[in-house]
Amino acid sequence: MKIQIEFPAAGKMLNPNNCSKFDDTSPKGNPSSNSNSKPKVIVIMGATGAGKSKLAIDLASHFPVQVINADSMQVYQGLDVLTNKVRPEEQKGVVHHLLGTVSSNVEFTAKDFRDHAIPLIDEISSRNFLPVIVGGTNYYIQSLVSPFLMDVATEDTEENCLLDPPENEQPCPELKIEQESFDYTYDCLKAIDPVAANRLHPNDHRKVHQYLNLYARFGIPPSKVLQEKTAENWGHVDNSRFDFCFICVDASLSALDPFVDKRVDNMIEAGLLDEVFDIYRSDADYTKGLRQAIGVREFNDFLTCYFHKNEESSDASLSQTWSIETFKQTIQDILYGSCDDERKVLLTAAIDQMKLNTRRLVRRQRRRLQRLQMLFGWEIHYIDVRSSILGDSDETWAAEVVEPAVTIIESFLNRQSCPENARNNSDNIKLKQRDLWSRYICEACGNRVLRGAHEWEQHRQGRNHRKRISRLKRCERMSVN
Incomplete structure (x- = not known):
C-alpha cells in the first residue's frame, strides 16, 4: 500500500x-x-x-x-x-x-x-x-x-545486510527452507537463531516475521550478518x-512524572475518551497503526463494559445509548458524580494505567x-x-x-x-555495538533480562537493583548468624 x-x-x-x-x-x-x-x-x-x-x-x-x-x-x-x-x-x-x-x-x-x-x-x-x-x-x-x-534501494536495515551473504561465505543449502511450509513464530526463530531471538520481544511479530523471512530466503542466521555488518554502519x-x-x-x-500525570488528566478533560470511543472495536488489533498509541488499549475493558451494559438496557433505544453525546454525559457522571459501579472502577484503573505507561515511556x-x-x-x-x-x-x-x-x-x-x-x-x-547482542539475566531482580553490556551496566547502577542486592546480602548474613 x-x-x-x-x-x-x-x-x-x-x-x-x-x-x-x-x-x-x-x-x-x-x-x-x-x-x-x-x-x-x-x-x-x-x-x-x-x-x-x-x-x-x-x-x-x-x-x-x-x-x-x-x-x-x-x-x-x-x-x-x-x-x-x-x-x-x-x-x-x-x-x-x-x-x-x-x-x-x-x-x-x-x-x-x-x-x-x-x-x-x-x-x-x-x-x-x-x-x-x-x-x-x-x-x-x-x-x-x-x-x-x-x-x-534497501527495504529495511536487516534486509540490506542479507541481500548479499558475508564476504567469502555462501548460503548453506541444508539451512534453506521452503517459505510455504515455514512456521513464522518466535519459537521457530528461537530454535533457528537464539541470538537474534534474544534481541526481540516475543510479541514483535513484524520483526520476527522479517528475520525468519530473511533466513528462509538466504539460509544464514540473521544475527551472524547483523553483528558483522550492522555494527559497522548503524x-x-x-x-x-x-x-x-x-x-x-x-x-x-x-519533575516529569507529576507533569505527565497532569497532562493525562488534561487530555481526559479535552476529550480523549471521545476519540477512543469513536475507534473502539471489540476485536481491535493493538499492535498496528494508531491503536498502538498509549491511551487506546488501556480503555478497552472500560469500553467493553460500557457497551455491554448498554446492550442490556431495555429502557433506552440503541441510538440513544450508543451516541457520543450520551457517552460524554456518562463519562462526566462516572468521573464526577455519585456513580460507584464497575464502570467507575474500570475507568479509574484505565486512567491510572495510562499514566503509568506514559511514565514508563518517558x-x-x-x-x-x-x-x-x-x-x-x-x-x-x-x-x-x-x-x-x-x-x-x-x-x-x-x-x-x-x-x-x-x-x-x-x-x-x-x-x-x-x-x-x-x-x-x-x-x-x-565493540560496544557488537555486545548489544549479549544477554544478561539478573536473578536478584526476578530473572530480569538485559540486552547488551550497556543496558546491563545501567541496570546494575540503578537504585532498585542496588537495594535488592543490599537486601539479599543482609539476608545472607542473618542466615549465617
Whole structure:
C-alpha cells in the first residue's frame, strides 16, 4: 500500500523578518547548506511532554524553520488529543510536515519515515528554510541519521545486510527452507537463531516475521550478518548525508512524572475518551497503526463494559445509548458524580494505567537517548526544562529553554563541519555495538533480562537493583548468624 503525503503549498512561507539572525554567507542566503558542507538539520528530541513541539515553534522567531514530525503516533490521522498533536492555532504559521497525514490503518515504519523525510529535508532546504525534526520516536530519527539506511534501494536495515551473504561465505543449502511450509513464530526463530531471538520481544511479530523471512530466503542466521555488518554502519552520524544538530529538552523524573500525570488528566478533560470511543472495536488489533498509541488499549475493558451494559438496557433505544453525546454525559457522571459501579472502577484503573505507561515511556525514551550518545557518539545538547514545566511561565521558558537553544543553533549553523570531538573511537563503538547482542539475566531482580553490556551496566547502577542486592546480602548474613 502506498502512503500519500501532501506537501503544503509552496507559497505558505514565514515572515521574512524572522530571518534576521541568520548568517547570510551561504549561497542564496540558504542557512541550511553551503558549497562546502552537508545540508544542516536541527533535531529536537526528548521525553514525551517535555516541550519539543513548543520549542520548535518558538524557534521560528529566530530562524525560518519548517517542522518535520518524527512522532510515530502523530503521523497518523485522528486521535489528535490522545497523541497530543499541535493544534493549528498553536502552530503560529510554522509549516508542519508528516503531522496527521498517514491513514490510521497503515503501518508507518522507520523506513517509511526515512523515505518521506529525506525528500522533505531536501525540499525545505532548497527554499532557504531550516528543517527541524521534532519527535520522541528515536528509532525514526536514527533511521534518518544512519548511513546504513540511506541506501534507498534497501527495504529495511536487516534486509540490506542479507541481500548479499558475508564476504567469502555462501548460503548453506541444508539451512534453506521452503517459505510455504515455514512456521513464522518466535519459537521457530528461537530454535533457528537464539541470538537474534534474544534481541526481540516475543510479541514483535513484524520483526520476527522479517528475520525468519530473511533466513528462509538466504539460509544464514540473521544475527551472524547483523553483528558483522550492522555494527559497522548503524547509528554513525559522521557518515550521514546531512549535518545534524541534536537538542534534547529534558528534566528530572521527579519533575516529569507529576507533569505527565497532569497532562493525562488534561487530555481526559479535552476529550480523549471521545476519540477512543469513536475507534473502539471489540476485536481491535493493538499492535498496528494508531491503536498502538498509549491511551487506546488501556480503555478497552472500560469500553467493553460500557457497551455491554448498554446492550442490556431495555429502557433506552440503541441510538440513544450508543451516541457520543450520551457517552460524554456518562463519562462526566462516572468521573464526577455519585456513580460507584464497575464502570467507575474500570475507568479509574484505565486512567491510572495510562499514566503509568506514559511514565514508563518517558524512561524508555531517556534510556534510548543515553544509548545513542554513549554507543554511537551522538553529540546531544541537553536543555533543562524543569523550571519551565513546573512554573509554566512564558518568561522562564524563553530565558531557560528558547535562548539556550538559539545559541546552540547559531553556533551550529556557523561551523563548516562536525567537530572532531563529536566522534568516538570507531573501534570502541563497534565493540560496544557488537555486545548489544549479549544477554544478561539478573536473578536478584526476578530473572530480569538485559540486552547488551550497556543496558546491563545501567541496570546494575540503578537504585532498585542496588537495594535488592543490599537486601539479599543482609539476608545472607542473618542466615549465617
